Amino acid sequence: xxxxxxxxxxxxxxxxxxxxxxxxxxxxxxxxxxxxxxxxxxxxxxxxxxxxxxxxxxxxxxxxxxxxxxxxxxxxxxxxxxxxxxxxxxxxxxxxxxxxxxxxxxxxxxxxxxxxxxxxxxxxxxxxxxxxxxxxxxxxxxxxxxxxxxxxxxxxxxxxxxxxxxxxxxxxxxxxxxxxxxxxxxxxxxxxxxxxxxxxxxxxxxxxxxxxxxxxxxxxxxxxxxxxxxxxxxxxxxxxxxxxxxxxxxxxxxxxxxxxxxxxxxxxxxxxxxxxxxxxxxxxxxxxxxxxxxxxxxxx
Numbered sequence: 001x002x003x004x005x006x007x008x009x010x011x012x013x014x015x016x017x018x019x020x021x022x023x024x025x026x027x028x029x030x031x032x033x034x035x036x037x038x039x040x041x042x043x044x045x046x047x048x049x050x051x052x053x054x055x056x057x058x059x060x061x062x063x064x065x066x067x068x069x070x071x072x073x074x075x076x077x078x079x080x081x082x083x084x085x086x087x088x089x090x091x092x093x094x095x096x097x098x099x100x101x102x103x104x105x106x107x108x109x110x111x112x113x114x115x116x117x118x119x120x121x122x123x124x125x126x127x128x129x130x131x132x133x134x135x136x137x138x139x140x141x142x143x144x145x146x147x148x149x150x151x152x153x154x155x156x157x158x159x160x161x162x163x164x165x166x167x168x169x170x171x172x173x174x175x176x177x178x179x180x181x182x183x184x185x186x187x188x189x190x191x192x193x194x195x196x197x198x199x200x201x202x203x204x205x206x207x208x209x210x211x212x213x214x215x216x217x218x219x220x221x222x223x224x225x226x227x228x229x230x231x232x233x234x235x236x237x238x239x240x241x242x243x244x245x246x247x248x249x250x251x252x253x254x255x256x257x258x259x260x261x262x263x264x265x266x267x268x269x270x271x272x273x274x275x276x277x278x279x280x281x282x283x284x285x286x287x288x289x290x291x292x293x294x295x296x297x298x299x300x
Contacts (some may be wrong), residue, residue, distance in 0.1 A: 003261055011249055011258030014238075019291035021260065022283075025062055027076075028054070029124045030142070031282030032230075033075040033119075035083070036272030043272055044083070045287065046072050048142050056287065070094070071136065071143040074119030074176070074268070076232070079126055080160075086117035088136025088143025093117055093128065093157065106157050109164050112149040118187055119230060119268075120174045123183060127212065128157045129167070131174035131188065138195070154188060156212060167214050172200055176230035176268065180237050180252070181297050182209055187220060187239055188230040201227035203241065203250075226280035230268030230282075234294045240279065247281060262288060271296020 003021055006012055016277045029049040036043055043056045044065055053075075064074075071088035075263035078084055085103070091111040091239035092107040105128070107114060116136025121129050133152045154168040154177070168174075168188070175189040186206045192199025205220035226244020233239055236251040246262035248270055264284035272278050276296040281288040 005259040005261065007259070008251070008255065008257040010251075013260070014249065014292055014294045015260075016291055016293055021206060021288055021290045022054065024056060024280075024287045024289055027288040028285045028287070030267065031287060032073050032267055032268050033085070034270040034280050034282055035075045035077060036270055036276070036280070036289075037077075037083075038272075038274070039081065040054075041274075043270075044075065045222065045280075045282060046075070048073060048088075053085075064155060073117070073136065073142075074130070076120050076122055078122045078128070079124070084120055084122065084128060086120050088116040091116055091146070093120065093130060095159075096270070105159060106162070106164055109153075109155065109166070110151065114155075115148050115150070116143055118174070118276065121177055121179060123179065123212070125212075126158070126160060128159060129177060129186070130155055130157065131171075131177055133171070133173040133175060135173065135191075135193070135194070154228060158169070163251055168206065168217060170217070176228060178231050178233045178239065179208070179297075180233060181235060185252075186214065187231060187233070189241075191227050191229065203228050203231070203239070205254075221250050221256070223248060224287075226265055229266070231281075232269055232271055233297050234271070235297060236292070236294065243280075245277065260290060 028047045032046040032048045034045040053065040053069045055065040070090045072085040075085040077229045093105040095103045116135045118131045137146040153166045157164045172193040173191045175191040177188045202222040206214040207216045229242040231241040239250040247260040249257045262283045267282045
């Protein structure tokens, strides 16, 4: 099928024959952190190297939502609908309140500065889970070169108590992350130490206990070509991952089901639209979208 690769017959039922890949706009430097704002009927995403958060509205096009963004990368919404963003330059998480003011949530762990928070999800209990590699402080293109004060890690932050905890510290470069629909699993991309040859690059899966403790962490799937930068999960528990040739759909068993082929390497994705069946795709400098016969996990 043109524009797709079918690796499992089930994937045929996820795509719509009359819904092609659409190019919404181009000219950005590197797209990251797409998040759907259902109450505002718009998409927010980062034009990361330009230090700005962009907004896209169907029929109205693009506008600047925030500039400077403090080199924000991944973002999501909490259970009250507030925007949570990862800042490379600020080495922190910050929250946009309902009145538009900005609150810095967390900047340190164990008395040392975070590296460059990269991607973030909010669990149903309100805790904020985020990855903290060194990518954003490794050079001046996406935040500004700074010294790392602690190893890369996966964190949980509780805004109710201000407690921050390392949930997994055996990463070289933790990146995108997503919970399964019932939150019994947590998928985390390992994109490795990219200053070294042949970095570790695959998706890991953790079992999540009732109290949030993680176990497991085995390799779930290895993306080829390229690697997983960002991912989302659909209503059936399938993982949709960025890749070097587009977007890959992976079953809960870790099997590649199919691909949406995209002209440029994909950085990050999100489900959006009124029923969450439209997949927005950051393809390097171009924003794409495609309607699917599957919905993303429902979040604020």
